[in-house]
Amino acid sequence: MNRCAVVGIGQTRHAQKRTDVSIAGLCREAALRALEDAELTFRDIDAVVLGKAPDMFEGIMMPELYLADALGAVGKPMIRVHTAGSVGGSTALVAAHLVQAGVRKRVLAVAFEKQSESDAMWALSPKLPFQPPLMAGAGGYFAPIIRAYMKRSGAPDEVGMLVAVKDRLNALKNPYAHLQMPDITLDTVRASPMLWDPIRYLETCPSSDGACAVVLTDEDGGRRAARKPAWLWGAAMRSEPTMFSGRNLVDPRAGRDCAADLYAQAGITNPRQEIDVAELYVPFSWFEPMWLENLGFAEQNQGWRLTADGVTALDGDLPINPSGGVMSSNPIGASGLLRFAEAALQVRGLAGAHQVDGAKVAMGHAYGGGSQYFAMWIVGSEPR
Amino acid sequence: MSARREVAIVSYAQTSFAPHTKLNDAELVMEAVTAALERAQLPRKQIGFCVSGSSDYLTGMPFSFVGALDAVGAWPPIQESHVEMDGAWALYEAWVRLLHGDIDTALVYAFGRSSLGDLQDVLVAQLDPYYLAPLGVDPNSLAALQARALLDTGRASERDFAEVATRCKRTAGGAPLDAPYVVSPLRAHDCPPVNDGAAAIVLAAGDRARALCKRPAWIRGIDHRIEAHSLGARDLTRSSSTTLAAVEAGVHTAPIEIAELHAPYSHQELIVKEALQLGDGVRINPSGGALAANPLMVAGLARIGEAAQQILDDNARRTLGHATSGPCLQQNLVCVMEASS
Amino acid sequence: MAADDETLTAPYLLTYDYRRSCGPVIGRFLAGLRAGRIEGVRTAGGRVIVPPVEYDPDNGEPTGDFVAVSSTGTVVSWAWVVEPRPNHPLARPFAWALIKLDGADTAMLHAVDAGRPSRIKTGARVKARFAAERSGHIRDLACFELEDA
């Protein structure tokens, strides 16, 4: 398997409504920034991989067709990936697979969502015949899982609020982040409406328009990169069914297996010690401690202690989501790729104000569906 | 770079491509996947990588691929991916993944129920949302514009279209030129039927392929290319992306015996055949192609499966499968298979 | 809701009013249509793309200045619609056509109100018919009509 390097990263300014751009314009904003970072042009790209969540968000069936010209894909291979919420991560992995297999030298991965074209709540839950009635919205699926985690771990109610504050304060250091809430405190989170008990309004992610793009190259491209590259150490994906007997939604086995595969590829035996920073897909604040356990950063029922002890803060020992994470920007299709891209930015030392000092090994993580689709990568500042 | 790993199709199966099915997506996929795995005698739990192709817009429901996963038995958790495209592109992804060398088998499946909506309305959603979709221009009309452009070049006639239709549809009495136009210059016999169905392919690498199959269909080359979306920005009478993909896939290094072309409209077979530079000795679409049965998101994968089956059945030594996506052959994939490694 | 011997079926209407945002290039073109004129955009290579896009369709590079083009042009290809569908621009039989406007290097797709199929052919000259009420939408071009009509 060939080495793969991240040599260009771009993202849009994320916002609730980017009515200043077309869908192509949104994607190009990210793609052109990634190419600029890599000091490449569309002519240098061998293949384009596009990811986004359901087509019904924008009402465009298979938008890779309409976006081919805008993304410089004419005359090239173009693939459209869709693996639910993990799609941004899967997009990066499908692109990396092309390089690792030696099929392409330079691949552009782009993921986006322009939620302002519709209403995600509607697109996720149209009134379909024969389907279970919609009783509780998206949070209604995850709130019972969080309750189960709280009961099982004995974590105090405050942990979810700590994550909500920490991620929003991190976002203040990220000029691309959607939410900019300088005044957020534990008290404002606590006072925000309880939407799906135990989830409060400020413990949920926003709905955003945005795109992210990454340029991946082979080893040669990495060594000749315009700026310091991030080197791919491991890449893994896992899926499990939506509903089955004995399914552990708090600690899904697909996530555990995916992480185990990832660590084996990257030669990591103690993720807590060996990974310097992680960008995890945390759409509800409580998923930070849950994923810390699922990914092996903490023992079962102990993940919340890392959060409570400040380990996951930007100046902590294991910073989680220094970019502000999904809690601060959530263009659904792009959210996974943003996690992967932010991990790469960290080991390249290019994360700006939210840079973690001395980050050499970073993890990007995405999940989707009913906590059933997982995509992850580990990148390092040096090749492995 | 070291020599690429050898990857082969070791089994293919499909459901019937009926005008309408009573099965849901998972039930359709179950039928195709089970048959493909049985033919390869590969237990479900030994599949190394799984990838599927489908489109939510066929049924109007988001996340349709999630439910179809039930048919795979994804436990313990599996390495799995999905393209919102024809399954032919899923096959490409599986081929790439097998080149890595760490896994030896892959399952590819595609499913689509075109009969639930009206494709002439649904496929409008595939178009540029600012300039084309608001005009409501339907796929038959777009294909007709392409057909007219081809007629204008003098390279084909309506009689040529009818001959393609007669051969593919095998209808009694052929395809009469006095039949009324649907959208001129296309008649009903020049347009694809509406079908539901699913198809599955098992891929294996190297010795694993030899162990699973007496006569694997080795993938000698596979490539795909896309063109500009705007019809006015390209020469509709040529399929430049097919030509590019064919060169990359090594179509011309040796003669092709049988080609399965994904040409939903009769004139598109002529354009694709020309783009592939296939000689007159090549048997085209013995399966009937997409003019005989066109389950969207499946028909492209089925072309590759049918072309592979000709090798598996010892009917041919070198075959070609082609898949297309988008209006007027915007995106094309070419897969060349051979009997011996 | 119908039931047959085996499976249940039900009608389902997928309906939503999407909110398109145009950005500077499409938005300017549509503003031009609203004002009764057609504009293209020039690529670095000098081609004029109509309707304009933010990128060169050949290589993805940004496009440049707006260029006014004629509202008359030539039919490059056409297809005759025998039975218009409800969402088509015209309710009577008409032609879809790819039309290369004078001054443009690419053809645009629109409807031609030609009356009957024998009146249209490749190479026919057509001119834009603007809608009486315009709102900044591709359908501000009601259709095209034959120049010699």
Add this chain to the structure above:
Amino acid sequence: MSDGGADDKIEIVKGFIAPVRLRYTVNAGRASSRFLRGLTEGRILGQRCPVCHKVNVPPRGACPTCGVPTEEDVQLGEVGTVTTFCIININFDAKARELPYAAASIVLDGADTTLFHLIQEVPVAKVRMGMRVRAVWAAERGPSLESIDHFKPAGEPDAPYDSYKDHL
């Protein structure tokens, strides 16, 4: 429809409304049709996997972990255990419900997977994990999970955590 401004000054058009109206005929498939017919008749049907013998409800015609077709129908009890739940303070439903209300994952007696449904006839503050609940059928039944109007307390002692901990 656009929200652009006056012409001549080339004030660009910012956007427009793009209506989509697509008509489909949804087909429930074999397994769901049996389940939905059962609900119309006031019965909750699951399907047993011939390999792992687990009973899935709602049945989808396949065992999701074994990947084999499921055919054997199993009629389930109307009583089950709340495995976990949430309390909803905003309305998502077309039907306006009195807020707050509780929705729970319920493992029915005889089933191995959970159904998600409303819990009523009890103050939300009293809903708890392990609570035993009973289905209350709607006055008018049809091929929908809404044939069960809600679940109410069954009046039985709570189930021990160990009995449902694998159904979270």
